[in-house]
Amino acid sequence: MTLLVLGGTGEARQIAERLQGQDAVISLAGATRNPDEQPLPTRIGGFGGEAGFLDYLQKAGITAVLDATHPYAQRITTRTAQLCSAQRVPYVQFLRAPWTPEPRDRWVEISSETEAVDYIPHGSVVFLGTGRQTLERFANLEGREVICRQIDPPVDPFPFPGGQYLIGRPPFSVEDEIALFQDLAVDFLVVKNAGGTSSRTKVTAAGLLGLPVLMIARPPQGDWPVVNTITGALAWVHAL
Structure with a gap:
């Protein structure tokens, strides 16, 4: 068996660590420049659509795929x-x-980024923990100060007026996030419900500060096999 792990998350790396020495390769989309070194042979970049993906499966002799990409x-x-x-x-x-x-949290669930404008008054400072790939969907937040955190320095200017990038590479502690939100005078946090422990620190910090959080709901789940734990993922691999 030759396993393809689609990575990009912390859990993907943990799974890869447990698969060292086995016939497996991990693929990263290339969204982050200079990604951390992976414990498995690594390919970086897209596959070039459906035809490119199928071609890669054949040429690399892939016989199983474990998808550990971001929930969104x-x-x-x-x-x-x-x-x-x-x-x-x-x-x-x-x-x-x-x-x-948790009891202290002040969450409002929204279905898409464009709905944030309905909850955030003019003059507010908005911290986006959603990444840059969906940034343009917040273009209707005119009259607010929008701060978007990303890992890599930007190559293009902010896509709409009133916004700025903040460069930072995780992990961030709860204490780090509290200090950052206070320093920036943040009024609202907007995030995706990504799950996981390490990325929750910003949400925990907002709760401790009493900040409202707009939580973008997860996309609908398709009809395919799913595991929710690293142990379950490894058990699926070993069962093959």
């Missing part, structure tokens, strides 16, 4: 699951459990 990478996950099903290649998605609010 809906397009990649849907395409991969459908193509693997059509090719009869075993497939499973690792999907970490979503966050749930």
Whole structure:
């Protein structure tokens, strides 16, 4: 068996660490420049659409796919699951459990980025923990100060007026996030319900500060095999 792990998350790296010495390769989309070194042979970059992905499966001799991409990478996950099903290649998605609010949290769930404007008054300082890939969907937040944190320095200017980039590479502690939000005088935090422990620190910090959080709901789940733990992912691999 030759396993393809679709990575980009902390859990993907943990799974890869447990698979060292086995016939497996991890693929990164290339969204982050200079990514951390991976414990498995690594390929970086997109596959070039459906045809490119199928061509890679054949040439690399891939016989199973473990999808440990971000919970909001809906397009990649849907395409991969459908193509693997059509090719009869075993497939499973690792999907970490979503966050749930604690008593102190002030969450409002929204279905898309464009809805944030309905909850954030003019003059507010808005911290986006959503990454740069969906940044343009917040262009209707005119009259607010929008701060978008990303890992790499930008190559293009901010896509709409009133915004700025903040460069930072995780992990960030709760104490780090509290100090940052206070220093920036943040009024609202906007995040995706990514789940996981390490990325929750910003949400925990907002709760401790009493800041309102706009939580973008997860995309609909498709009809394909899913595991929710690293142990479950490894058990699926070993069962093959």
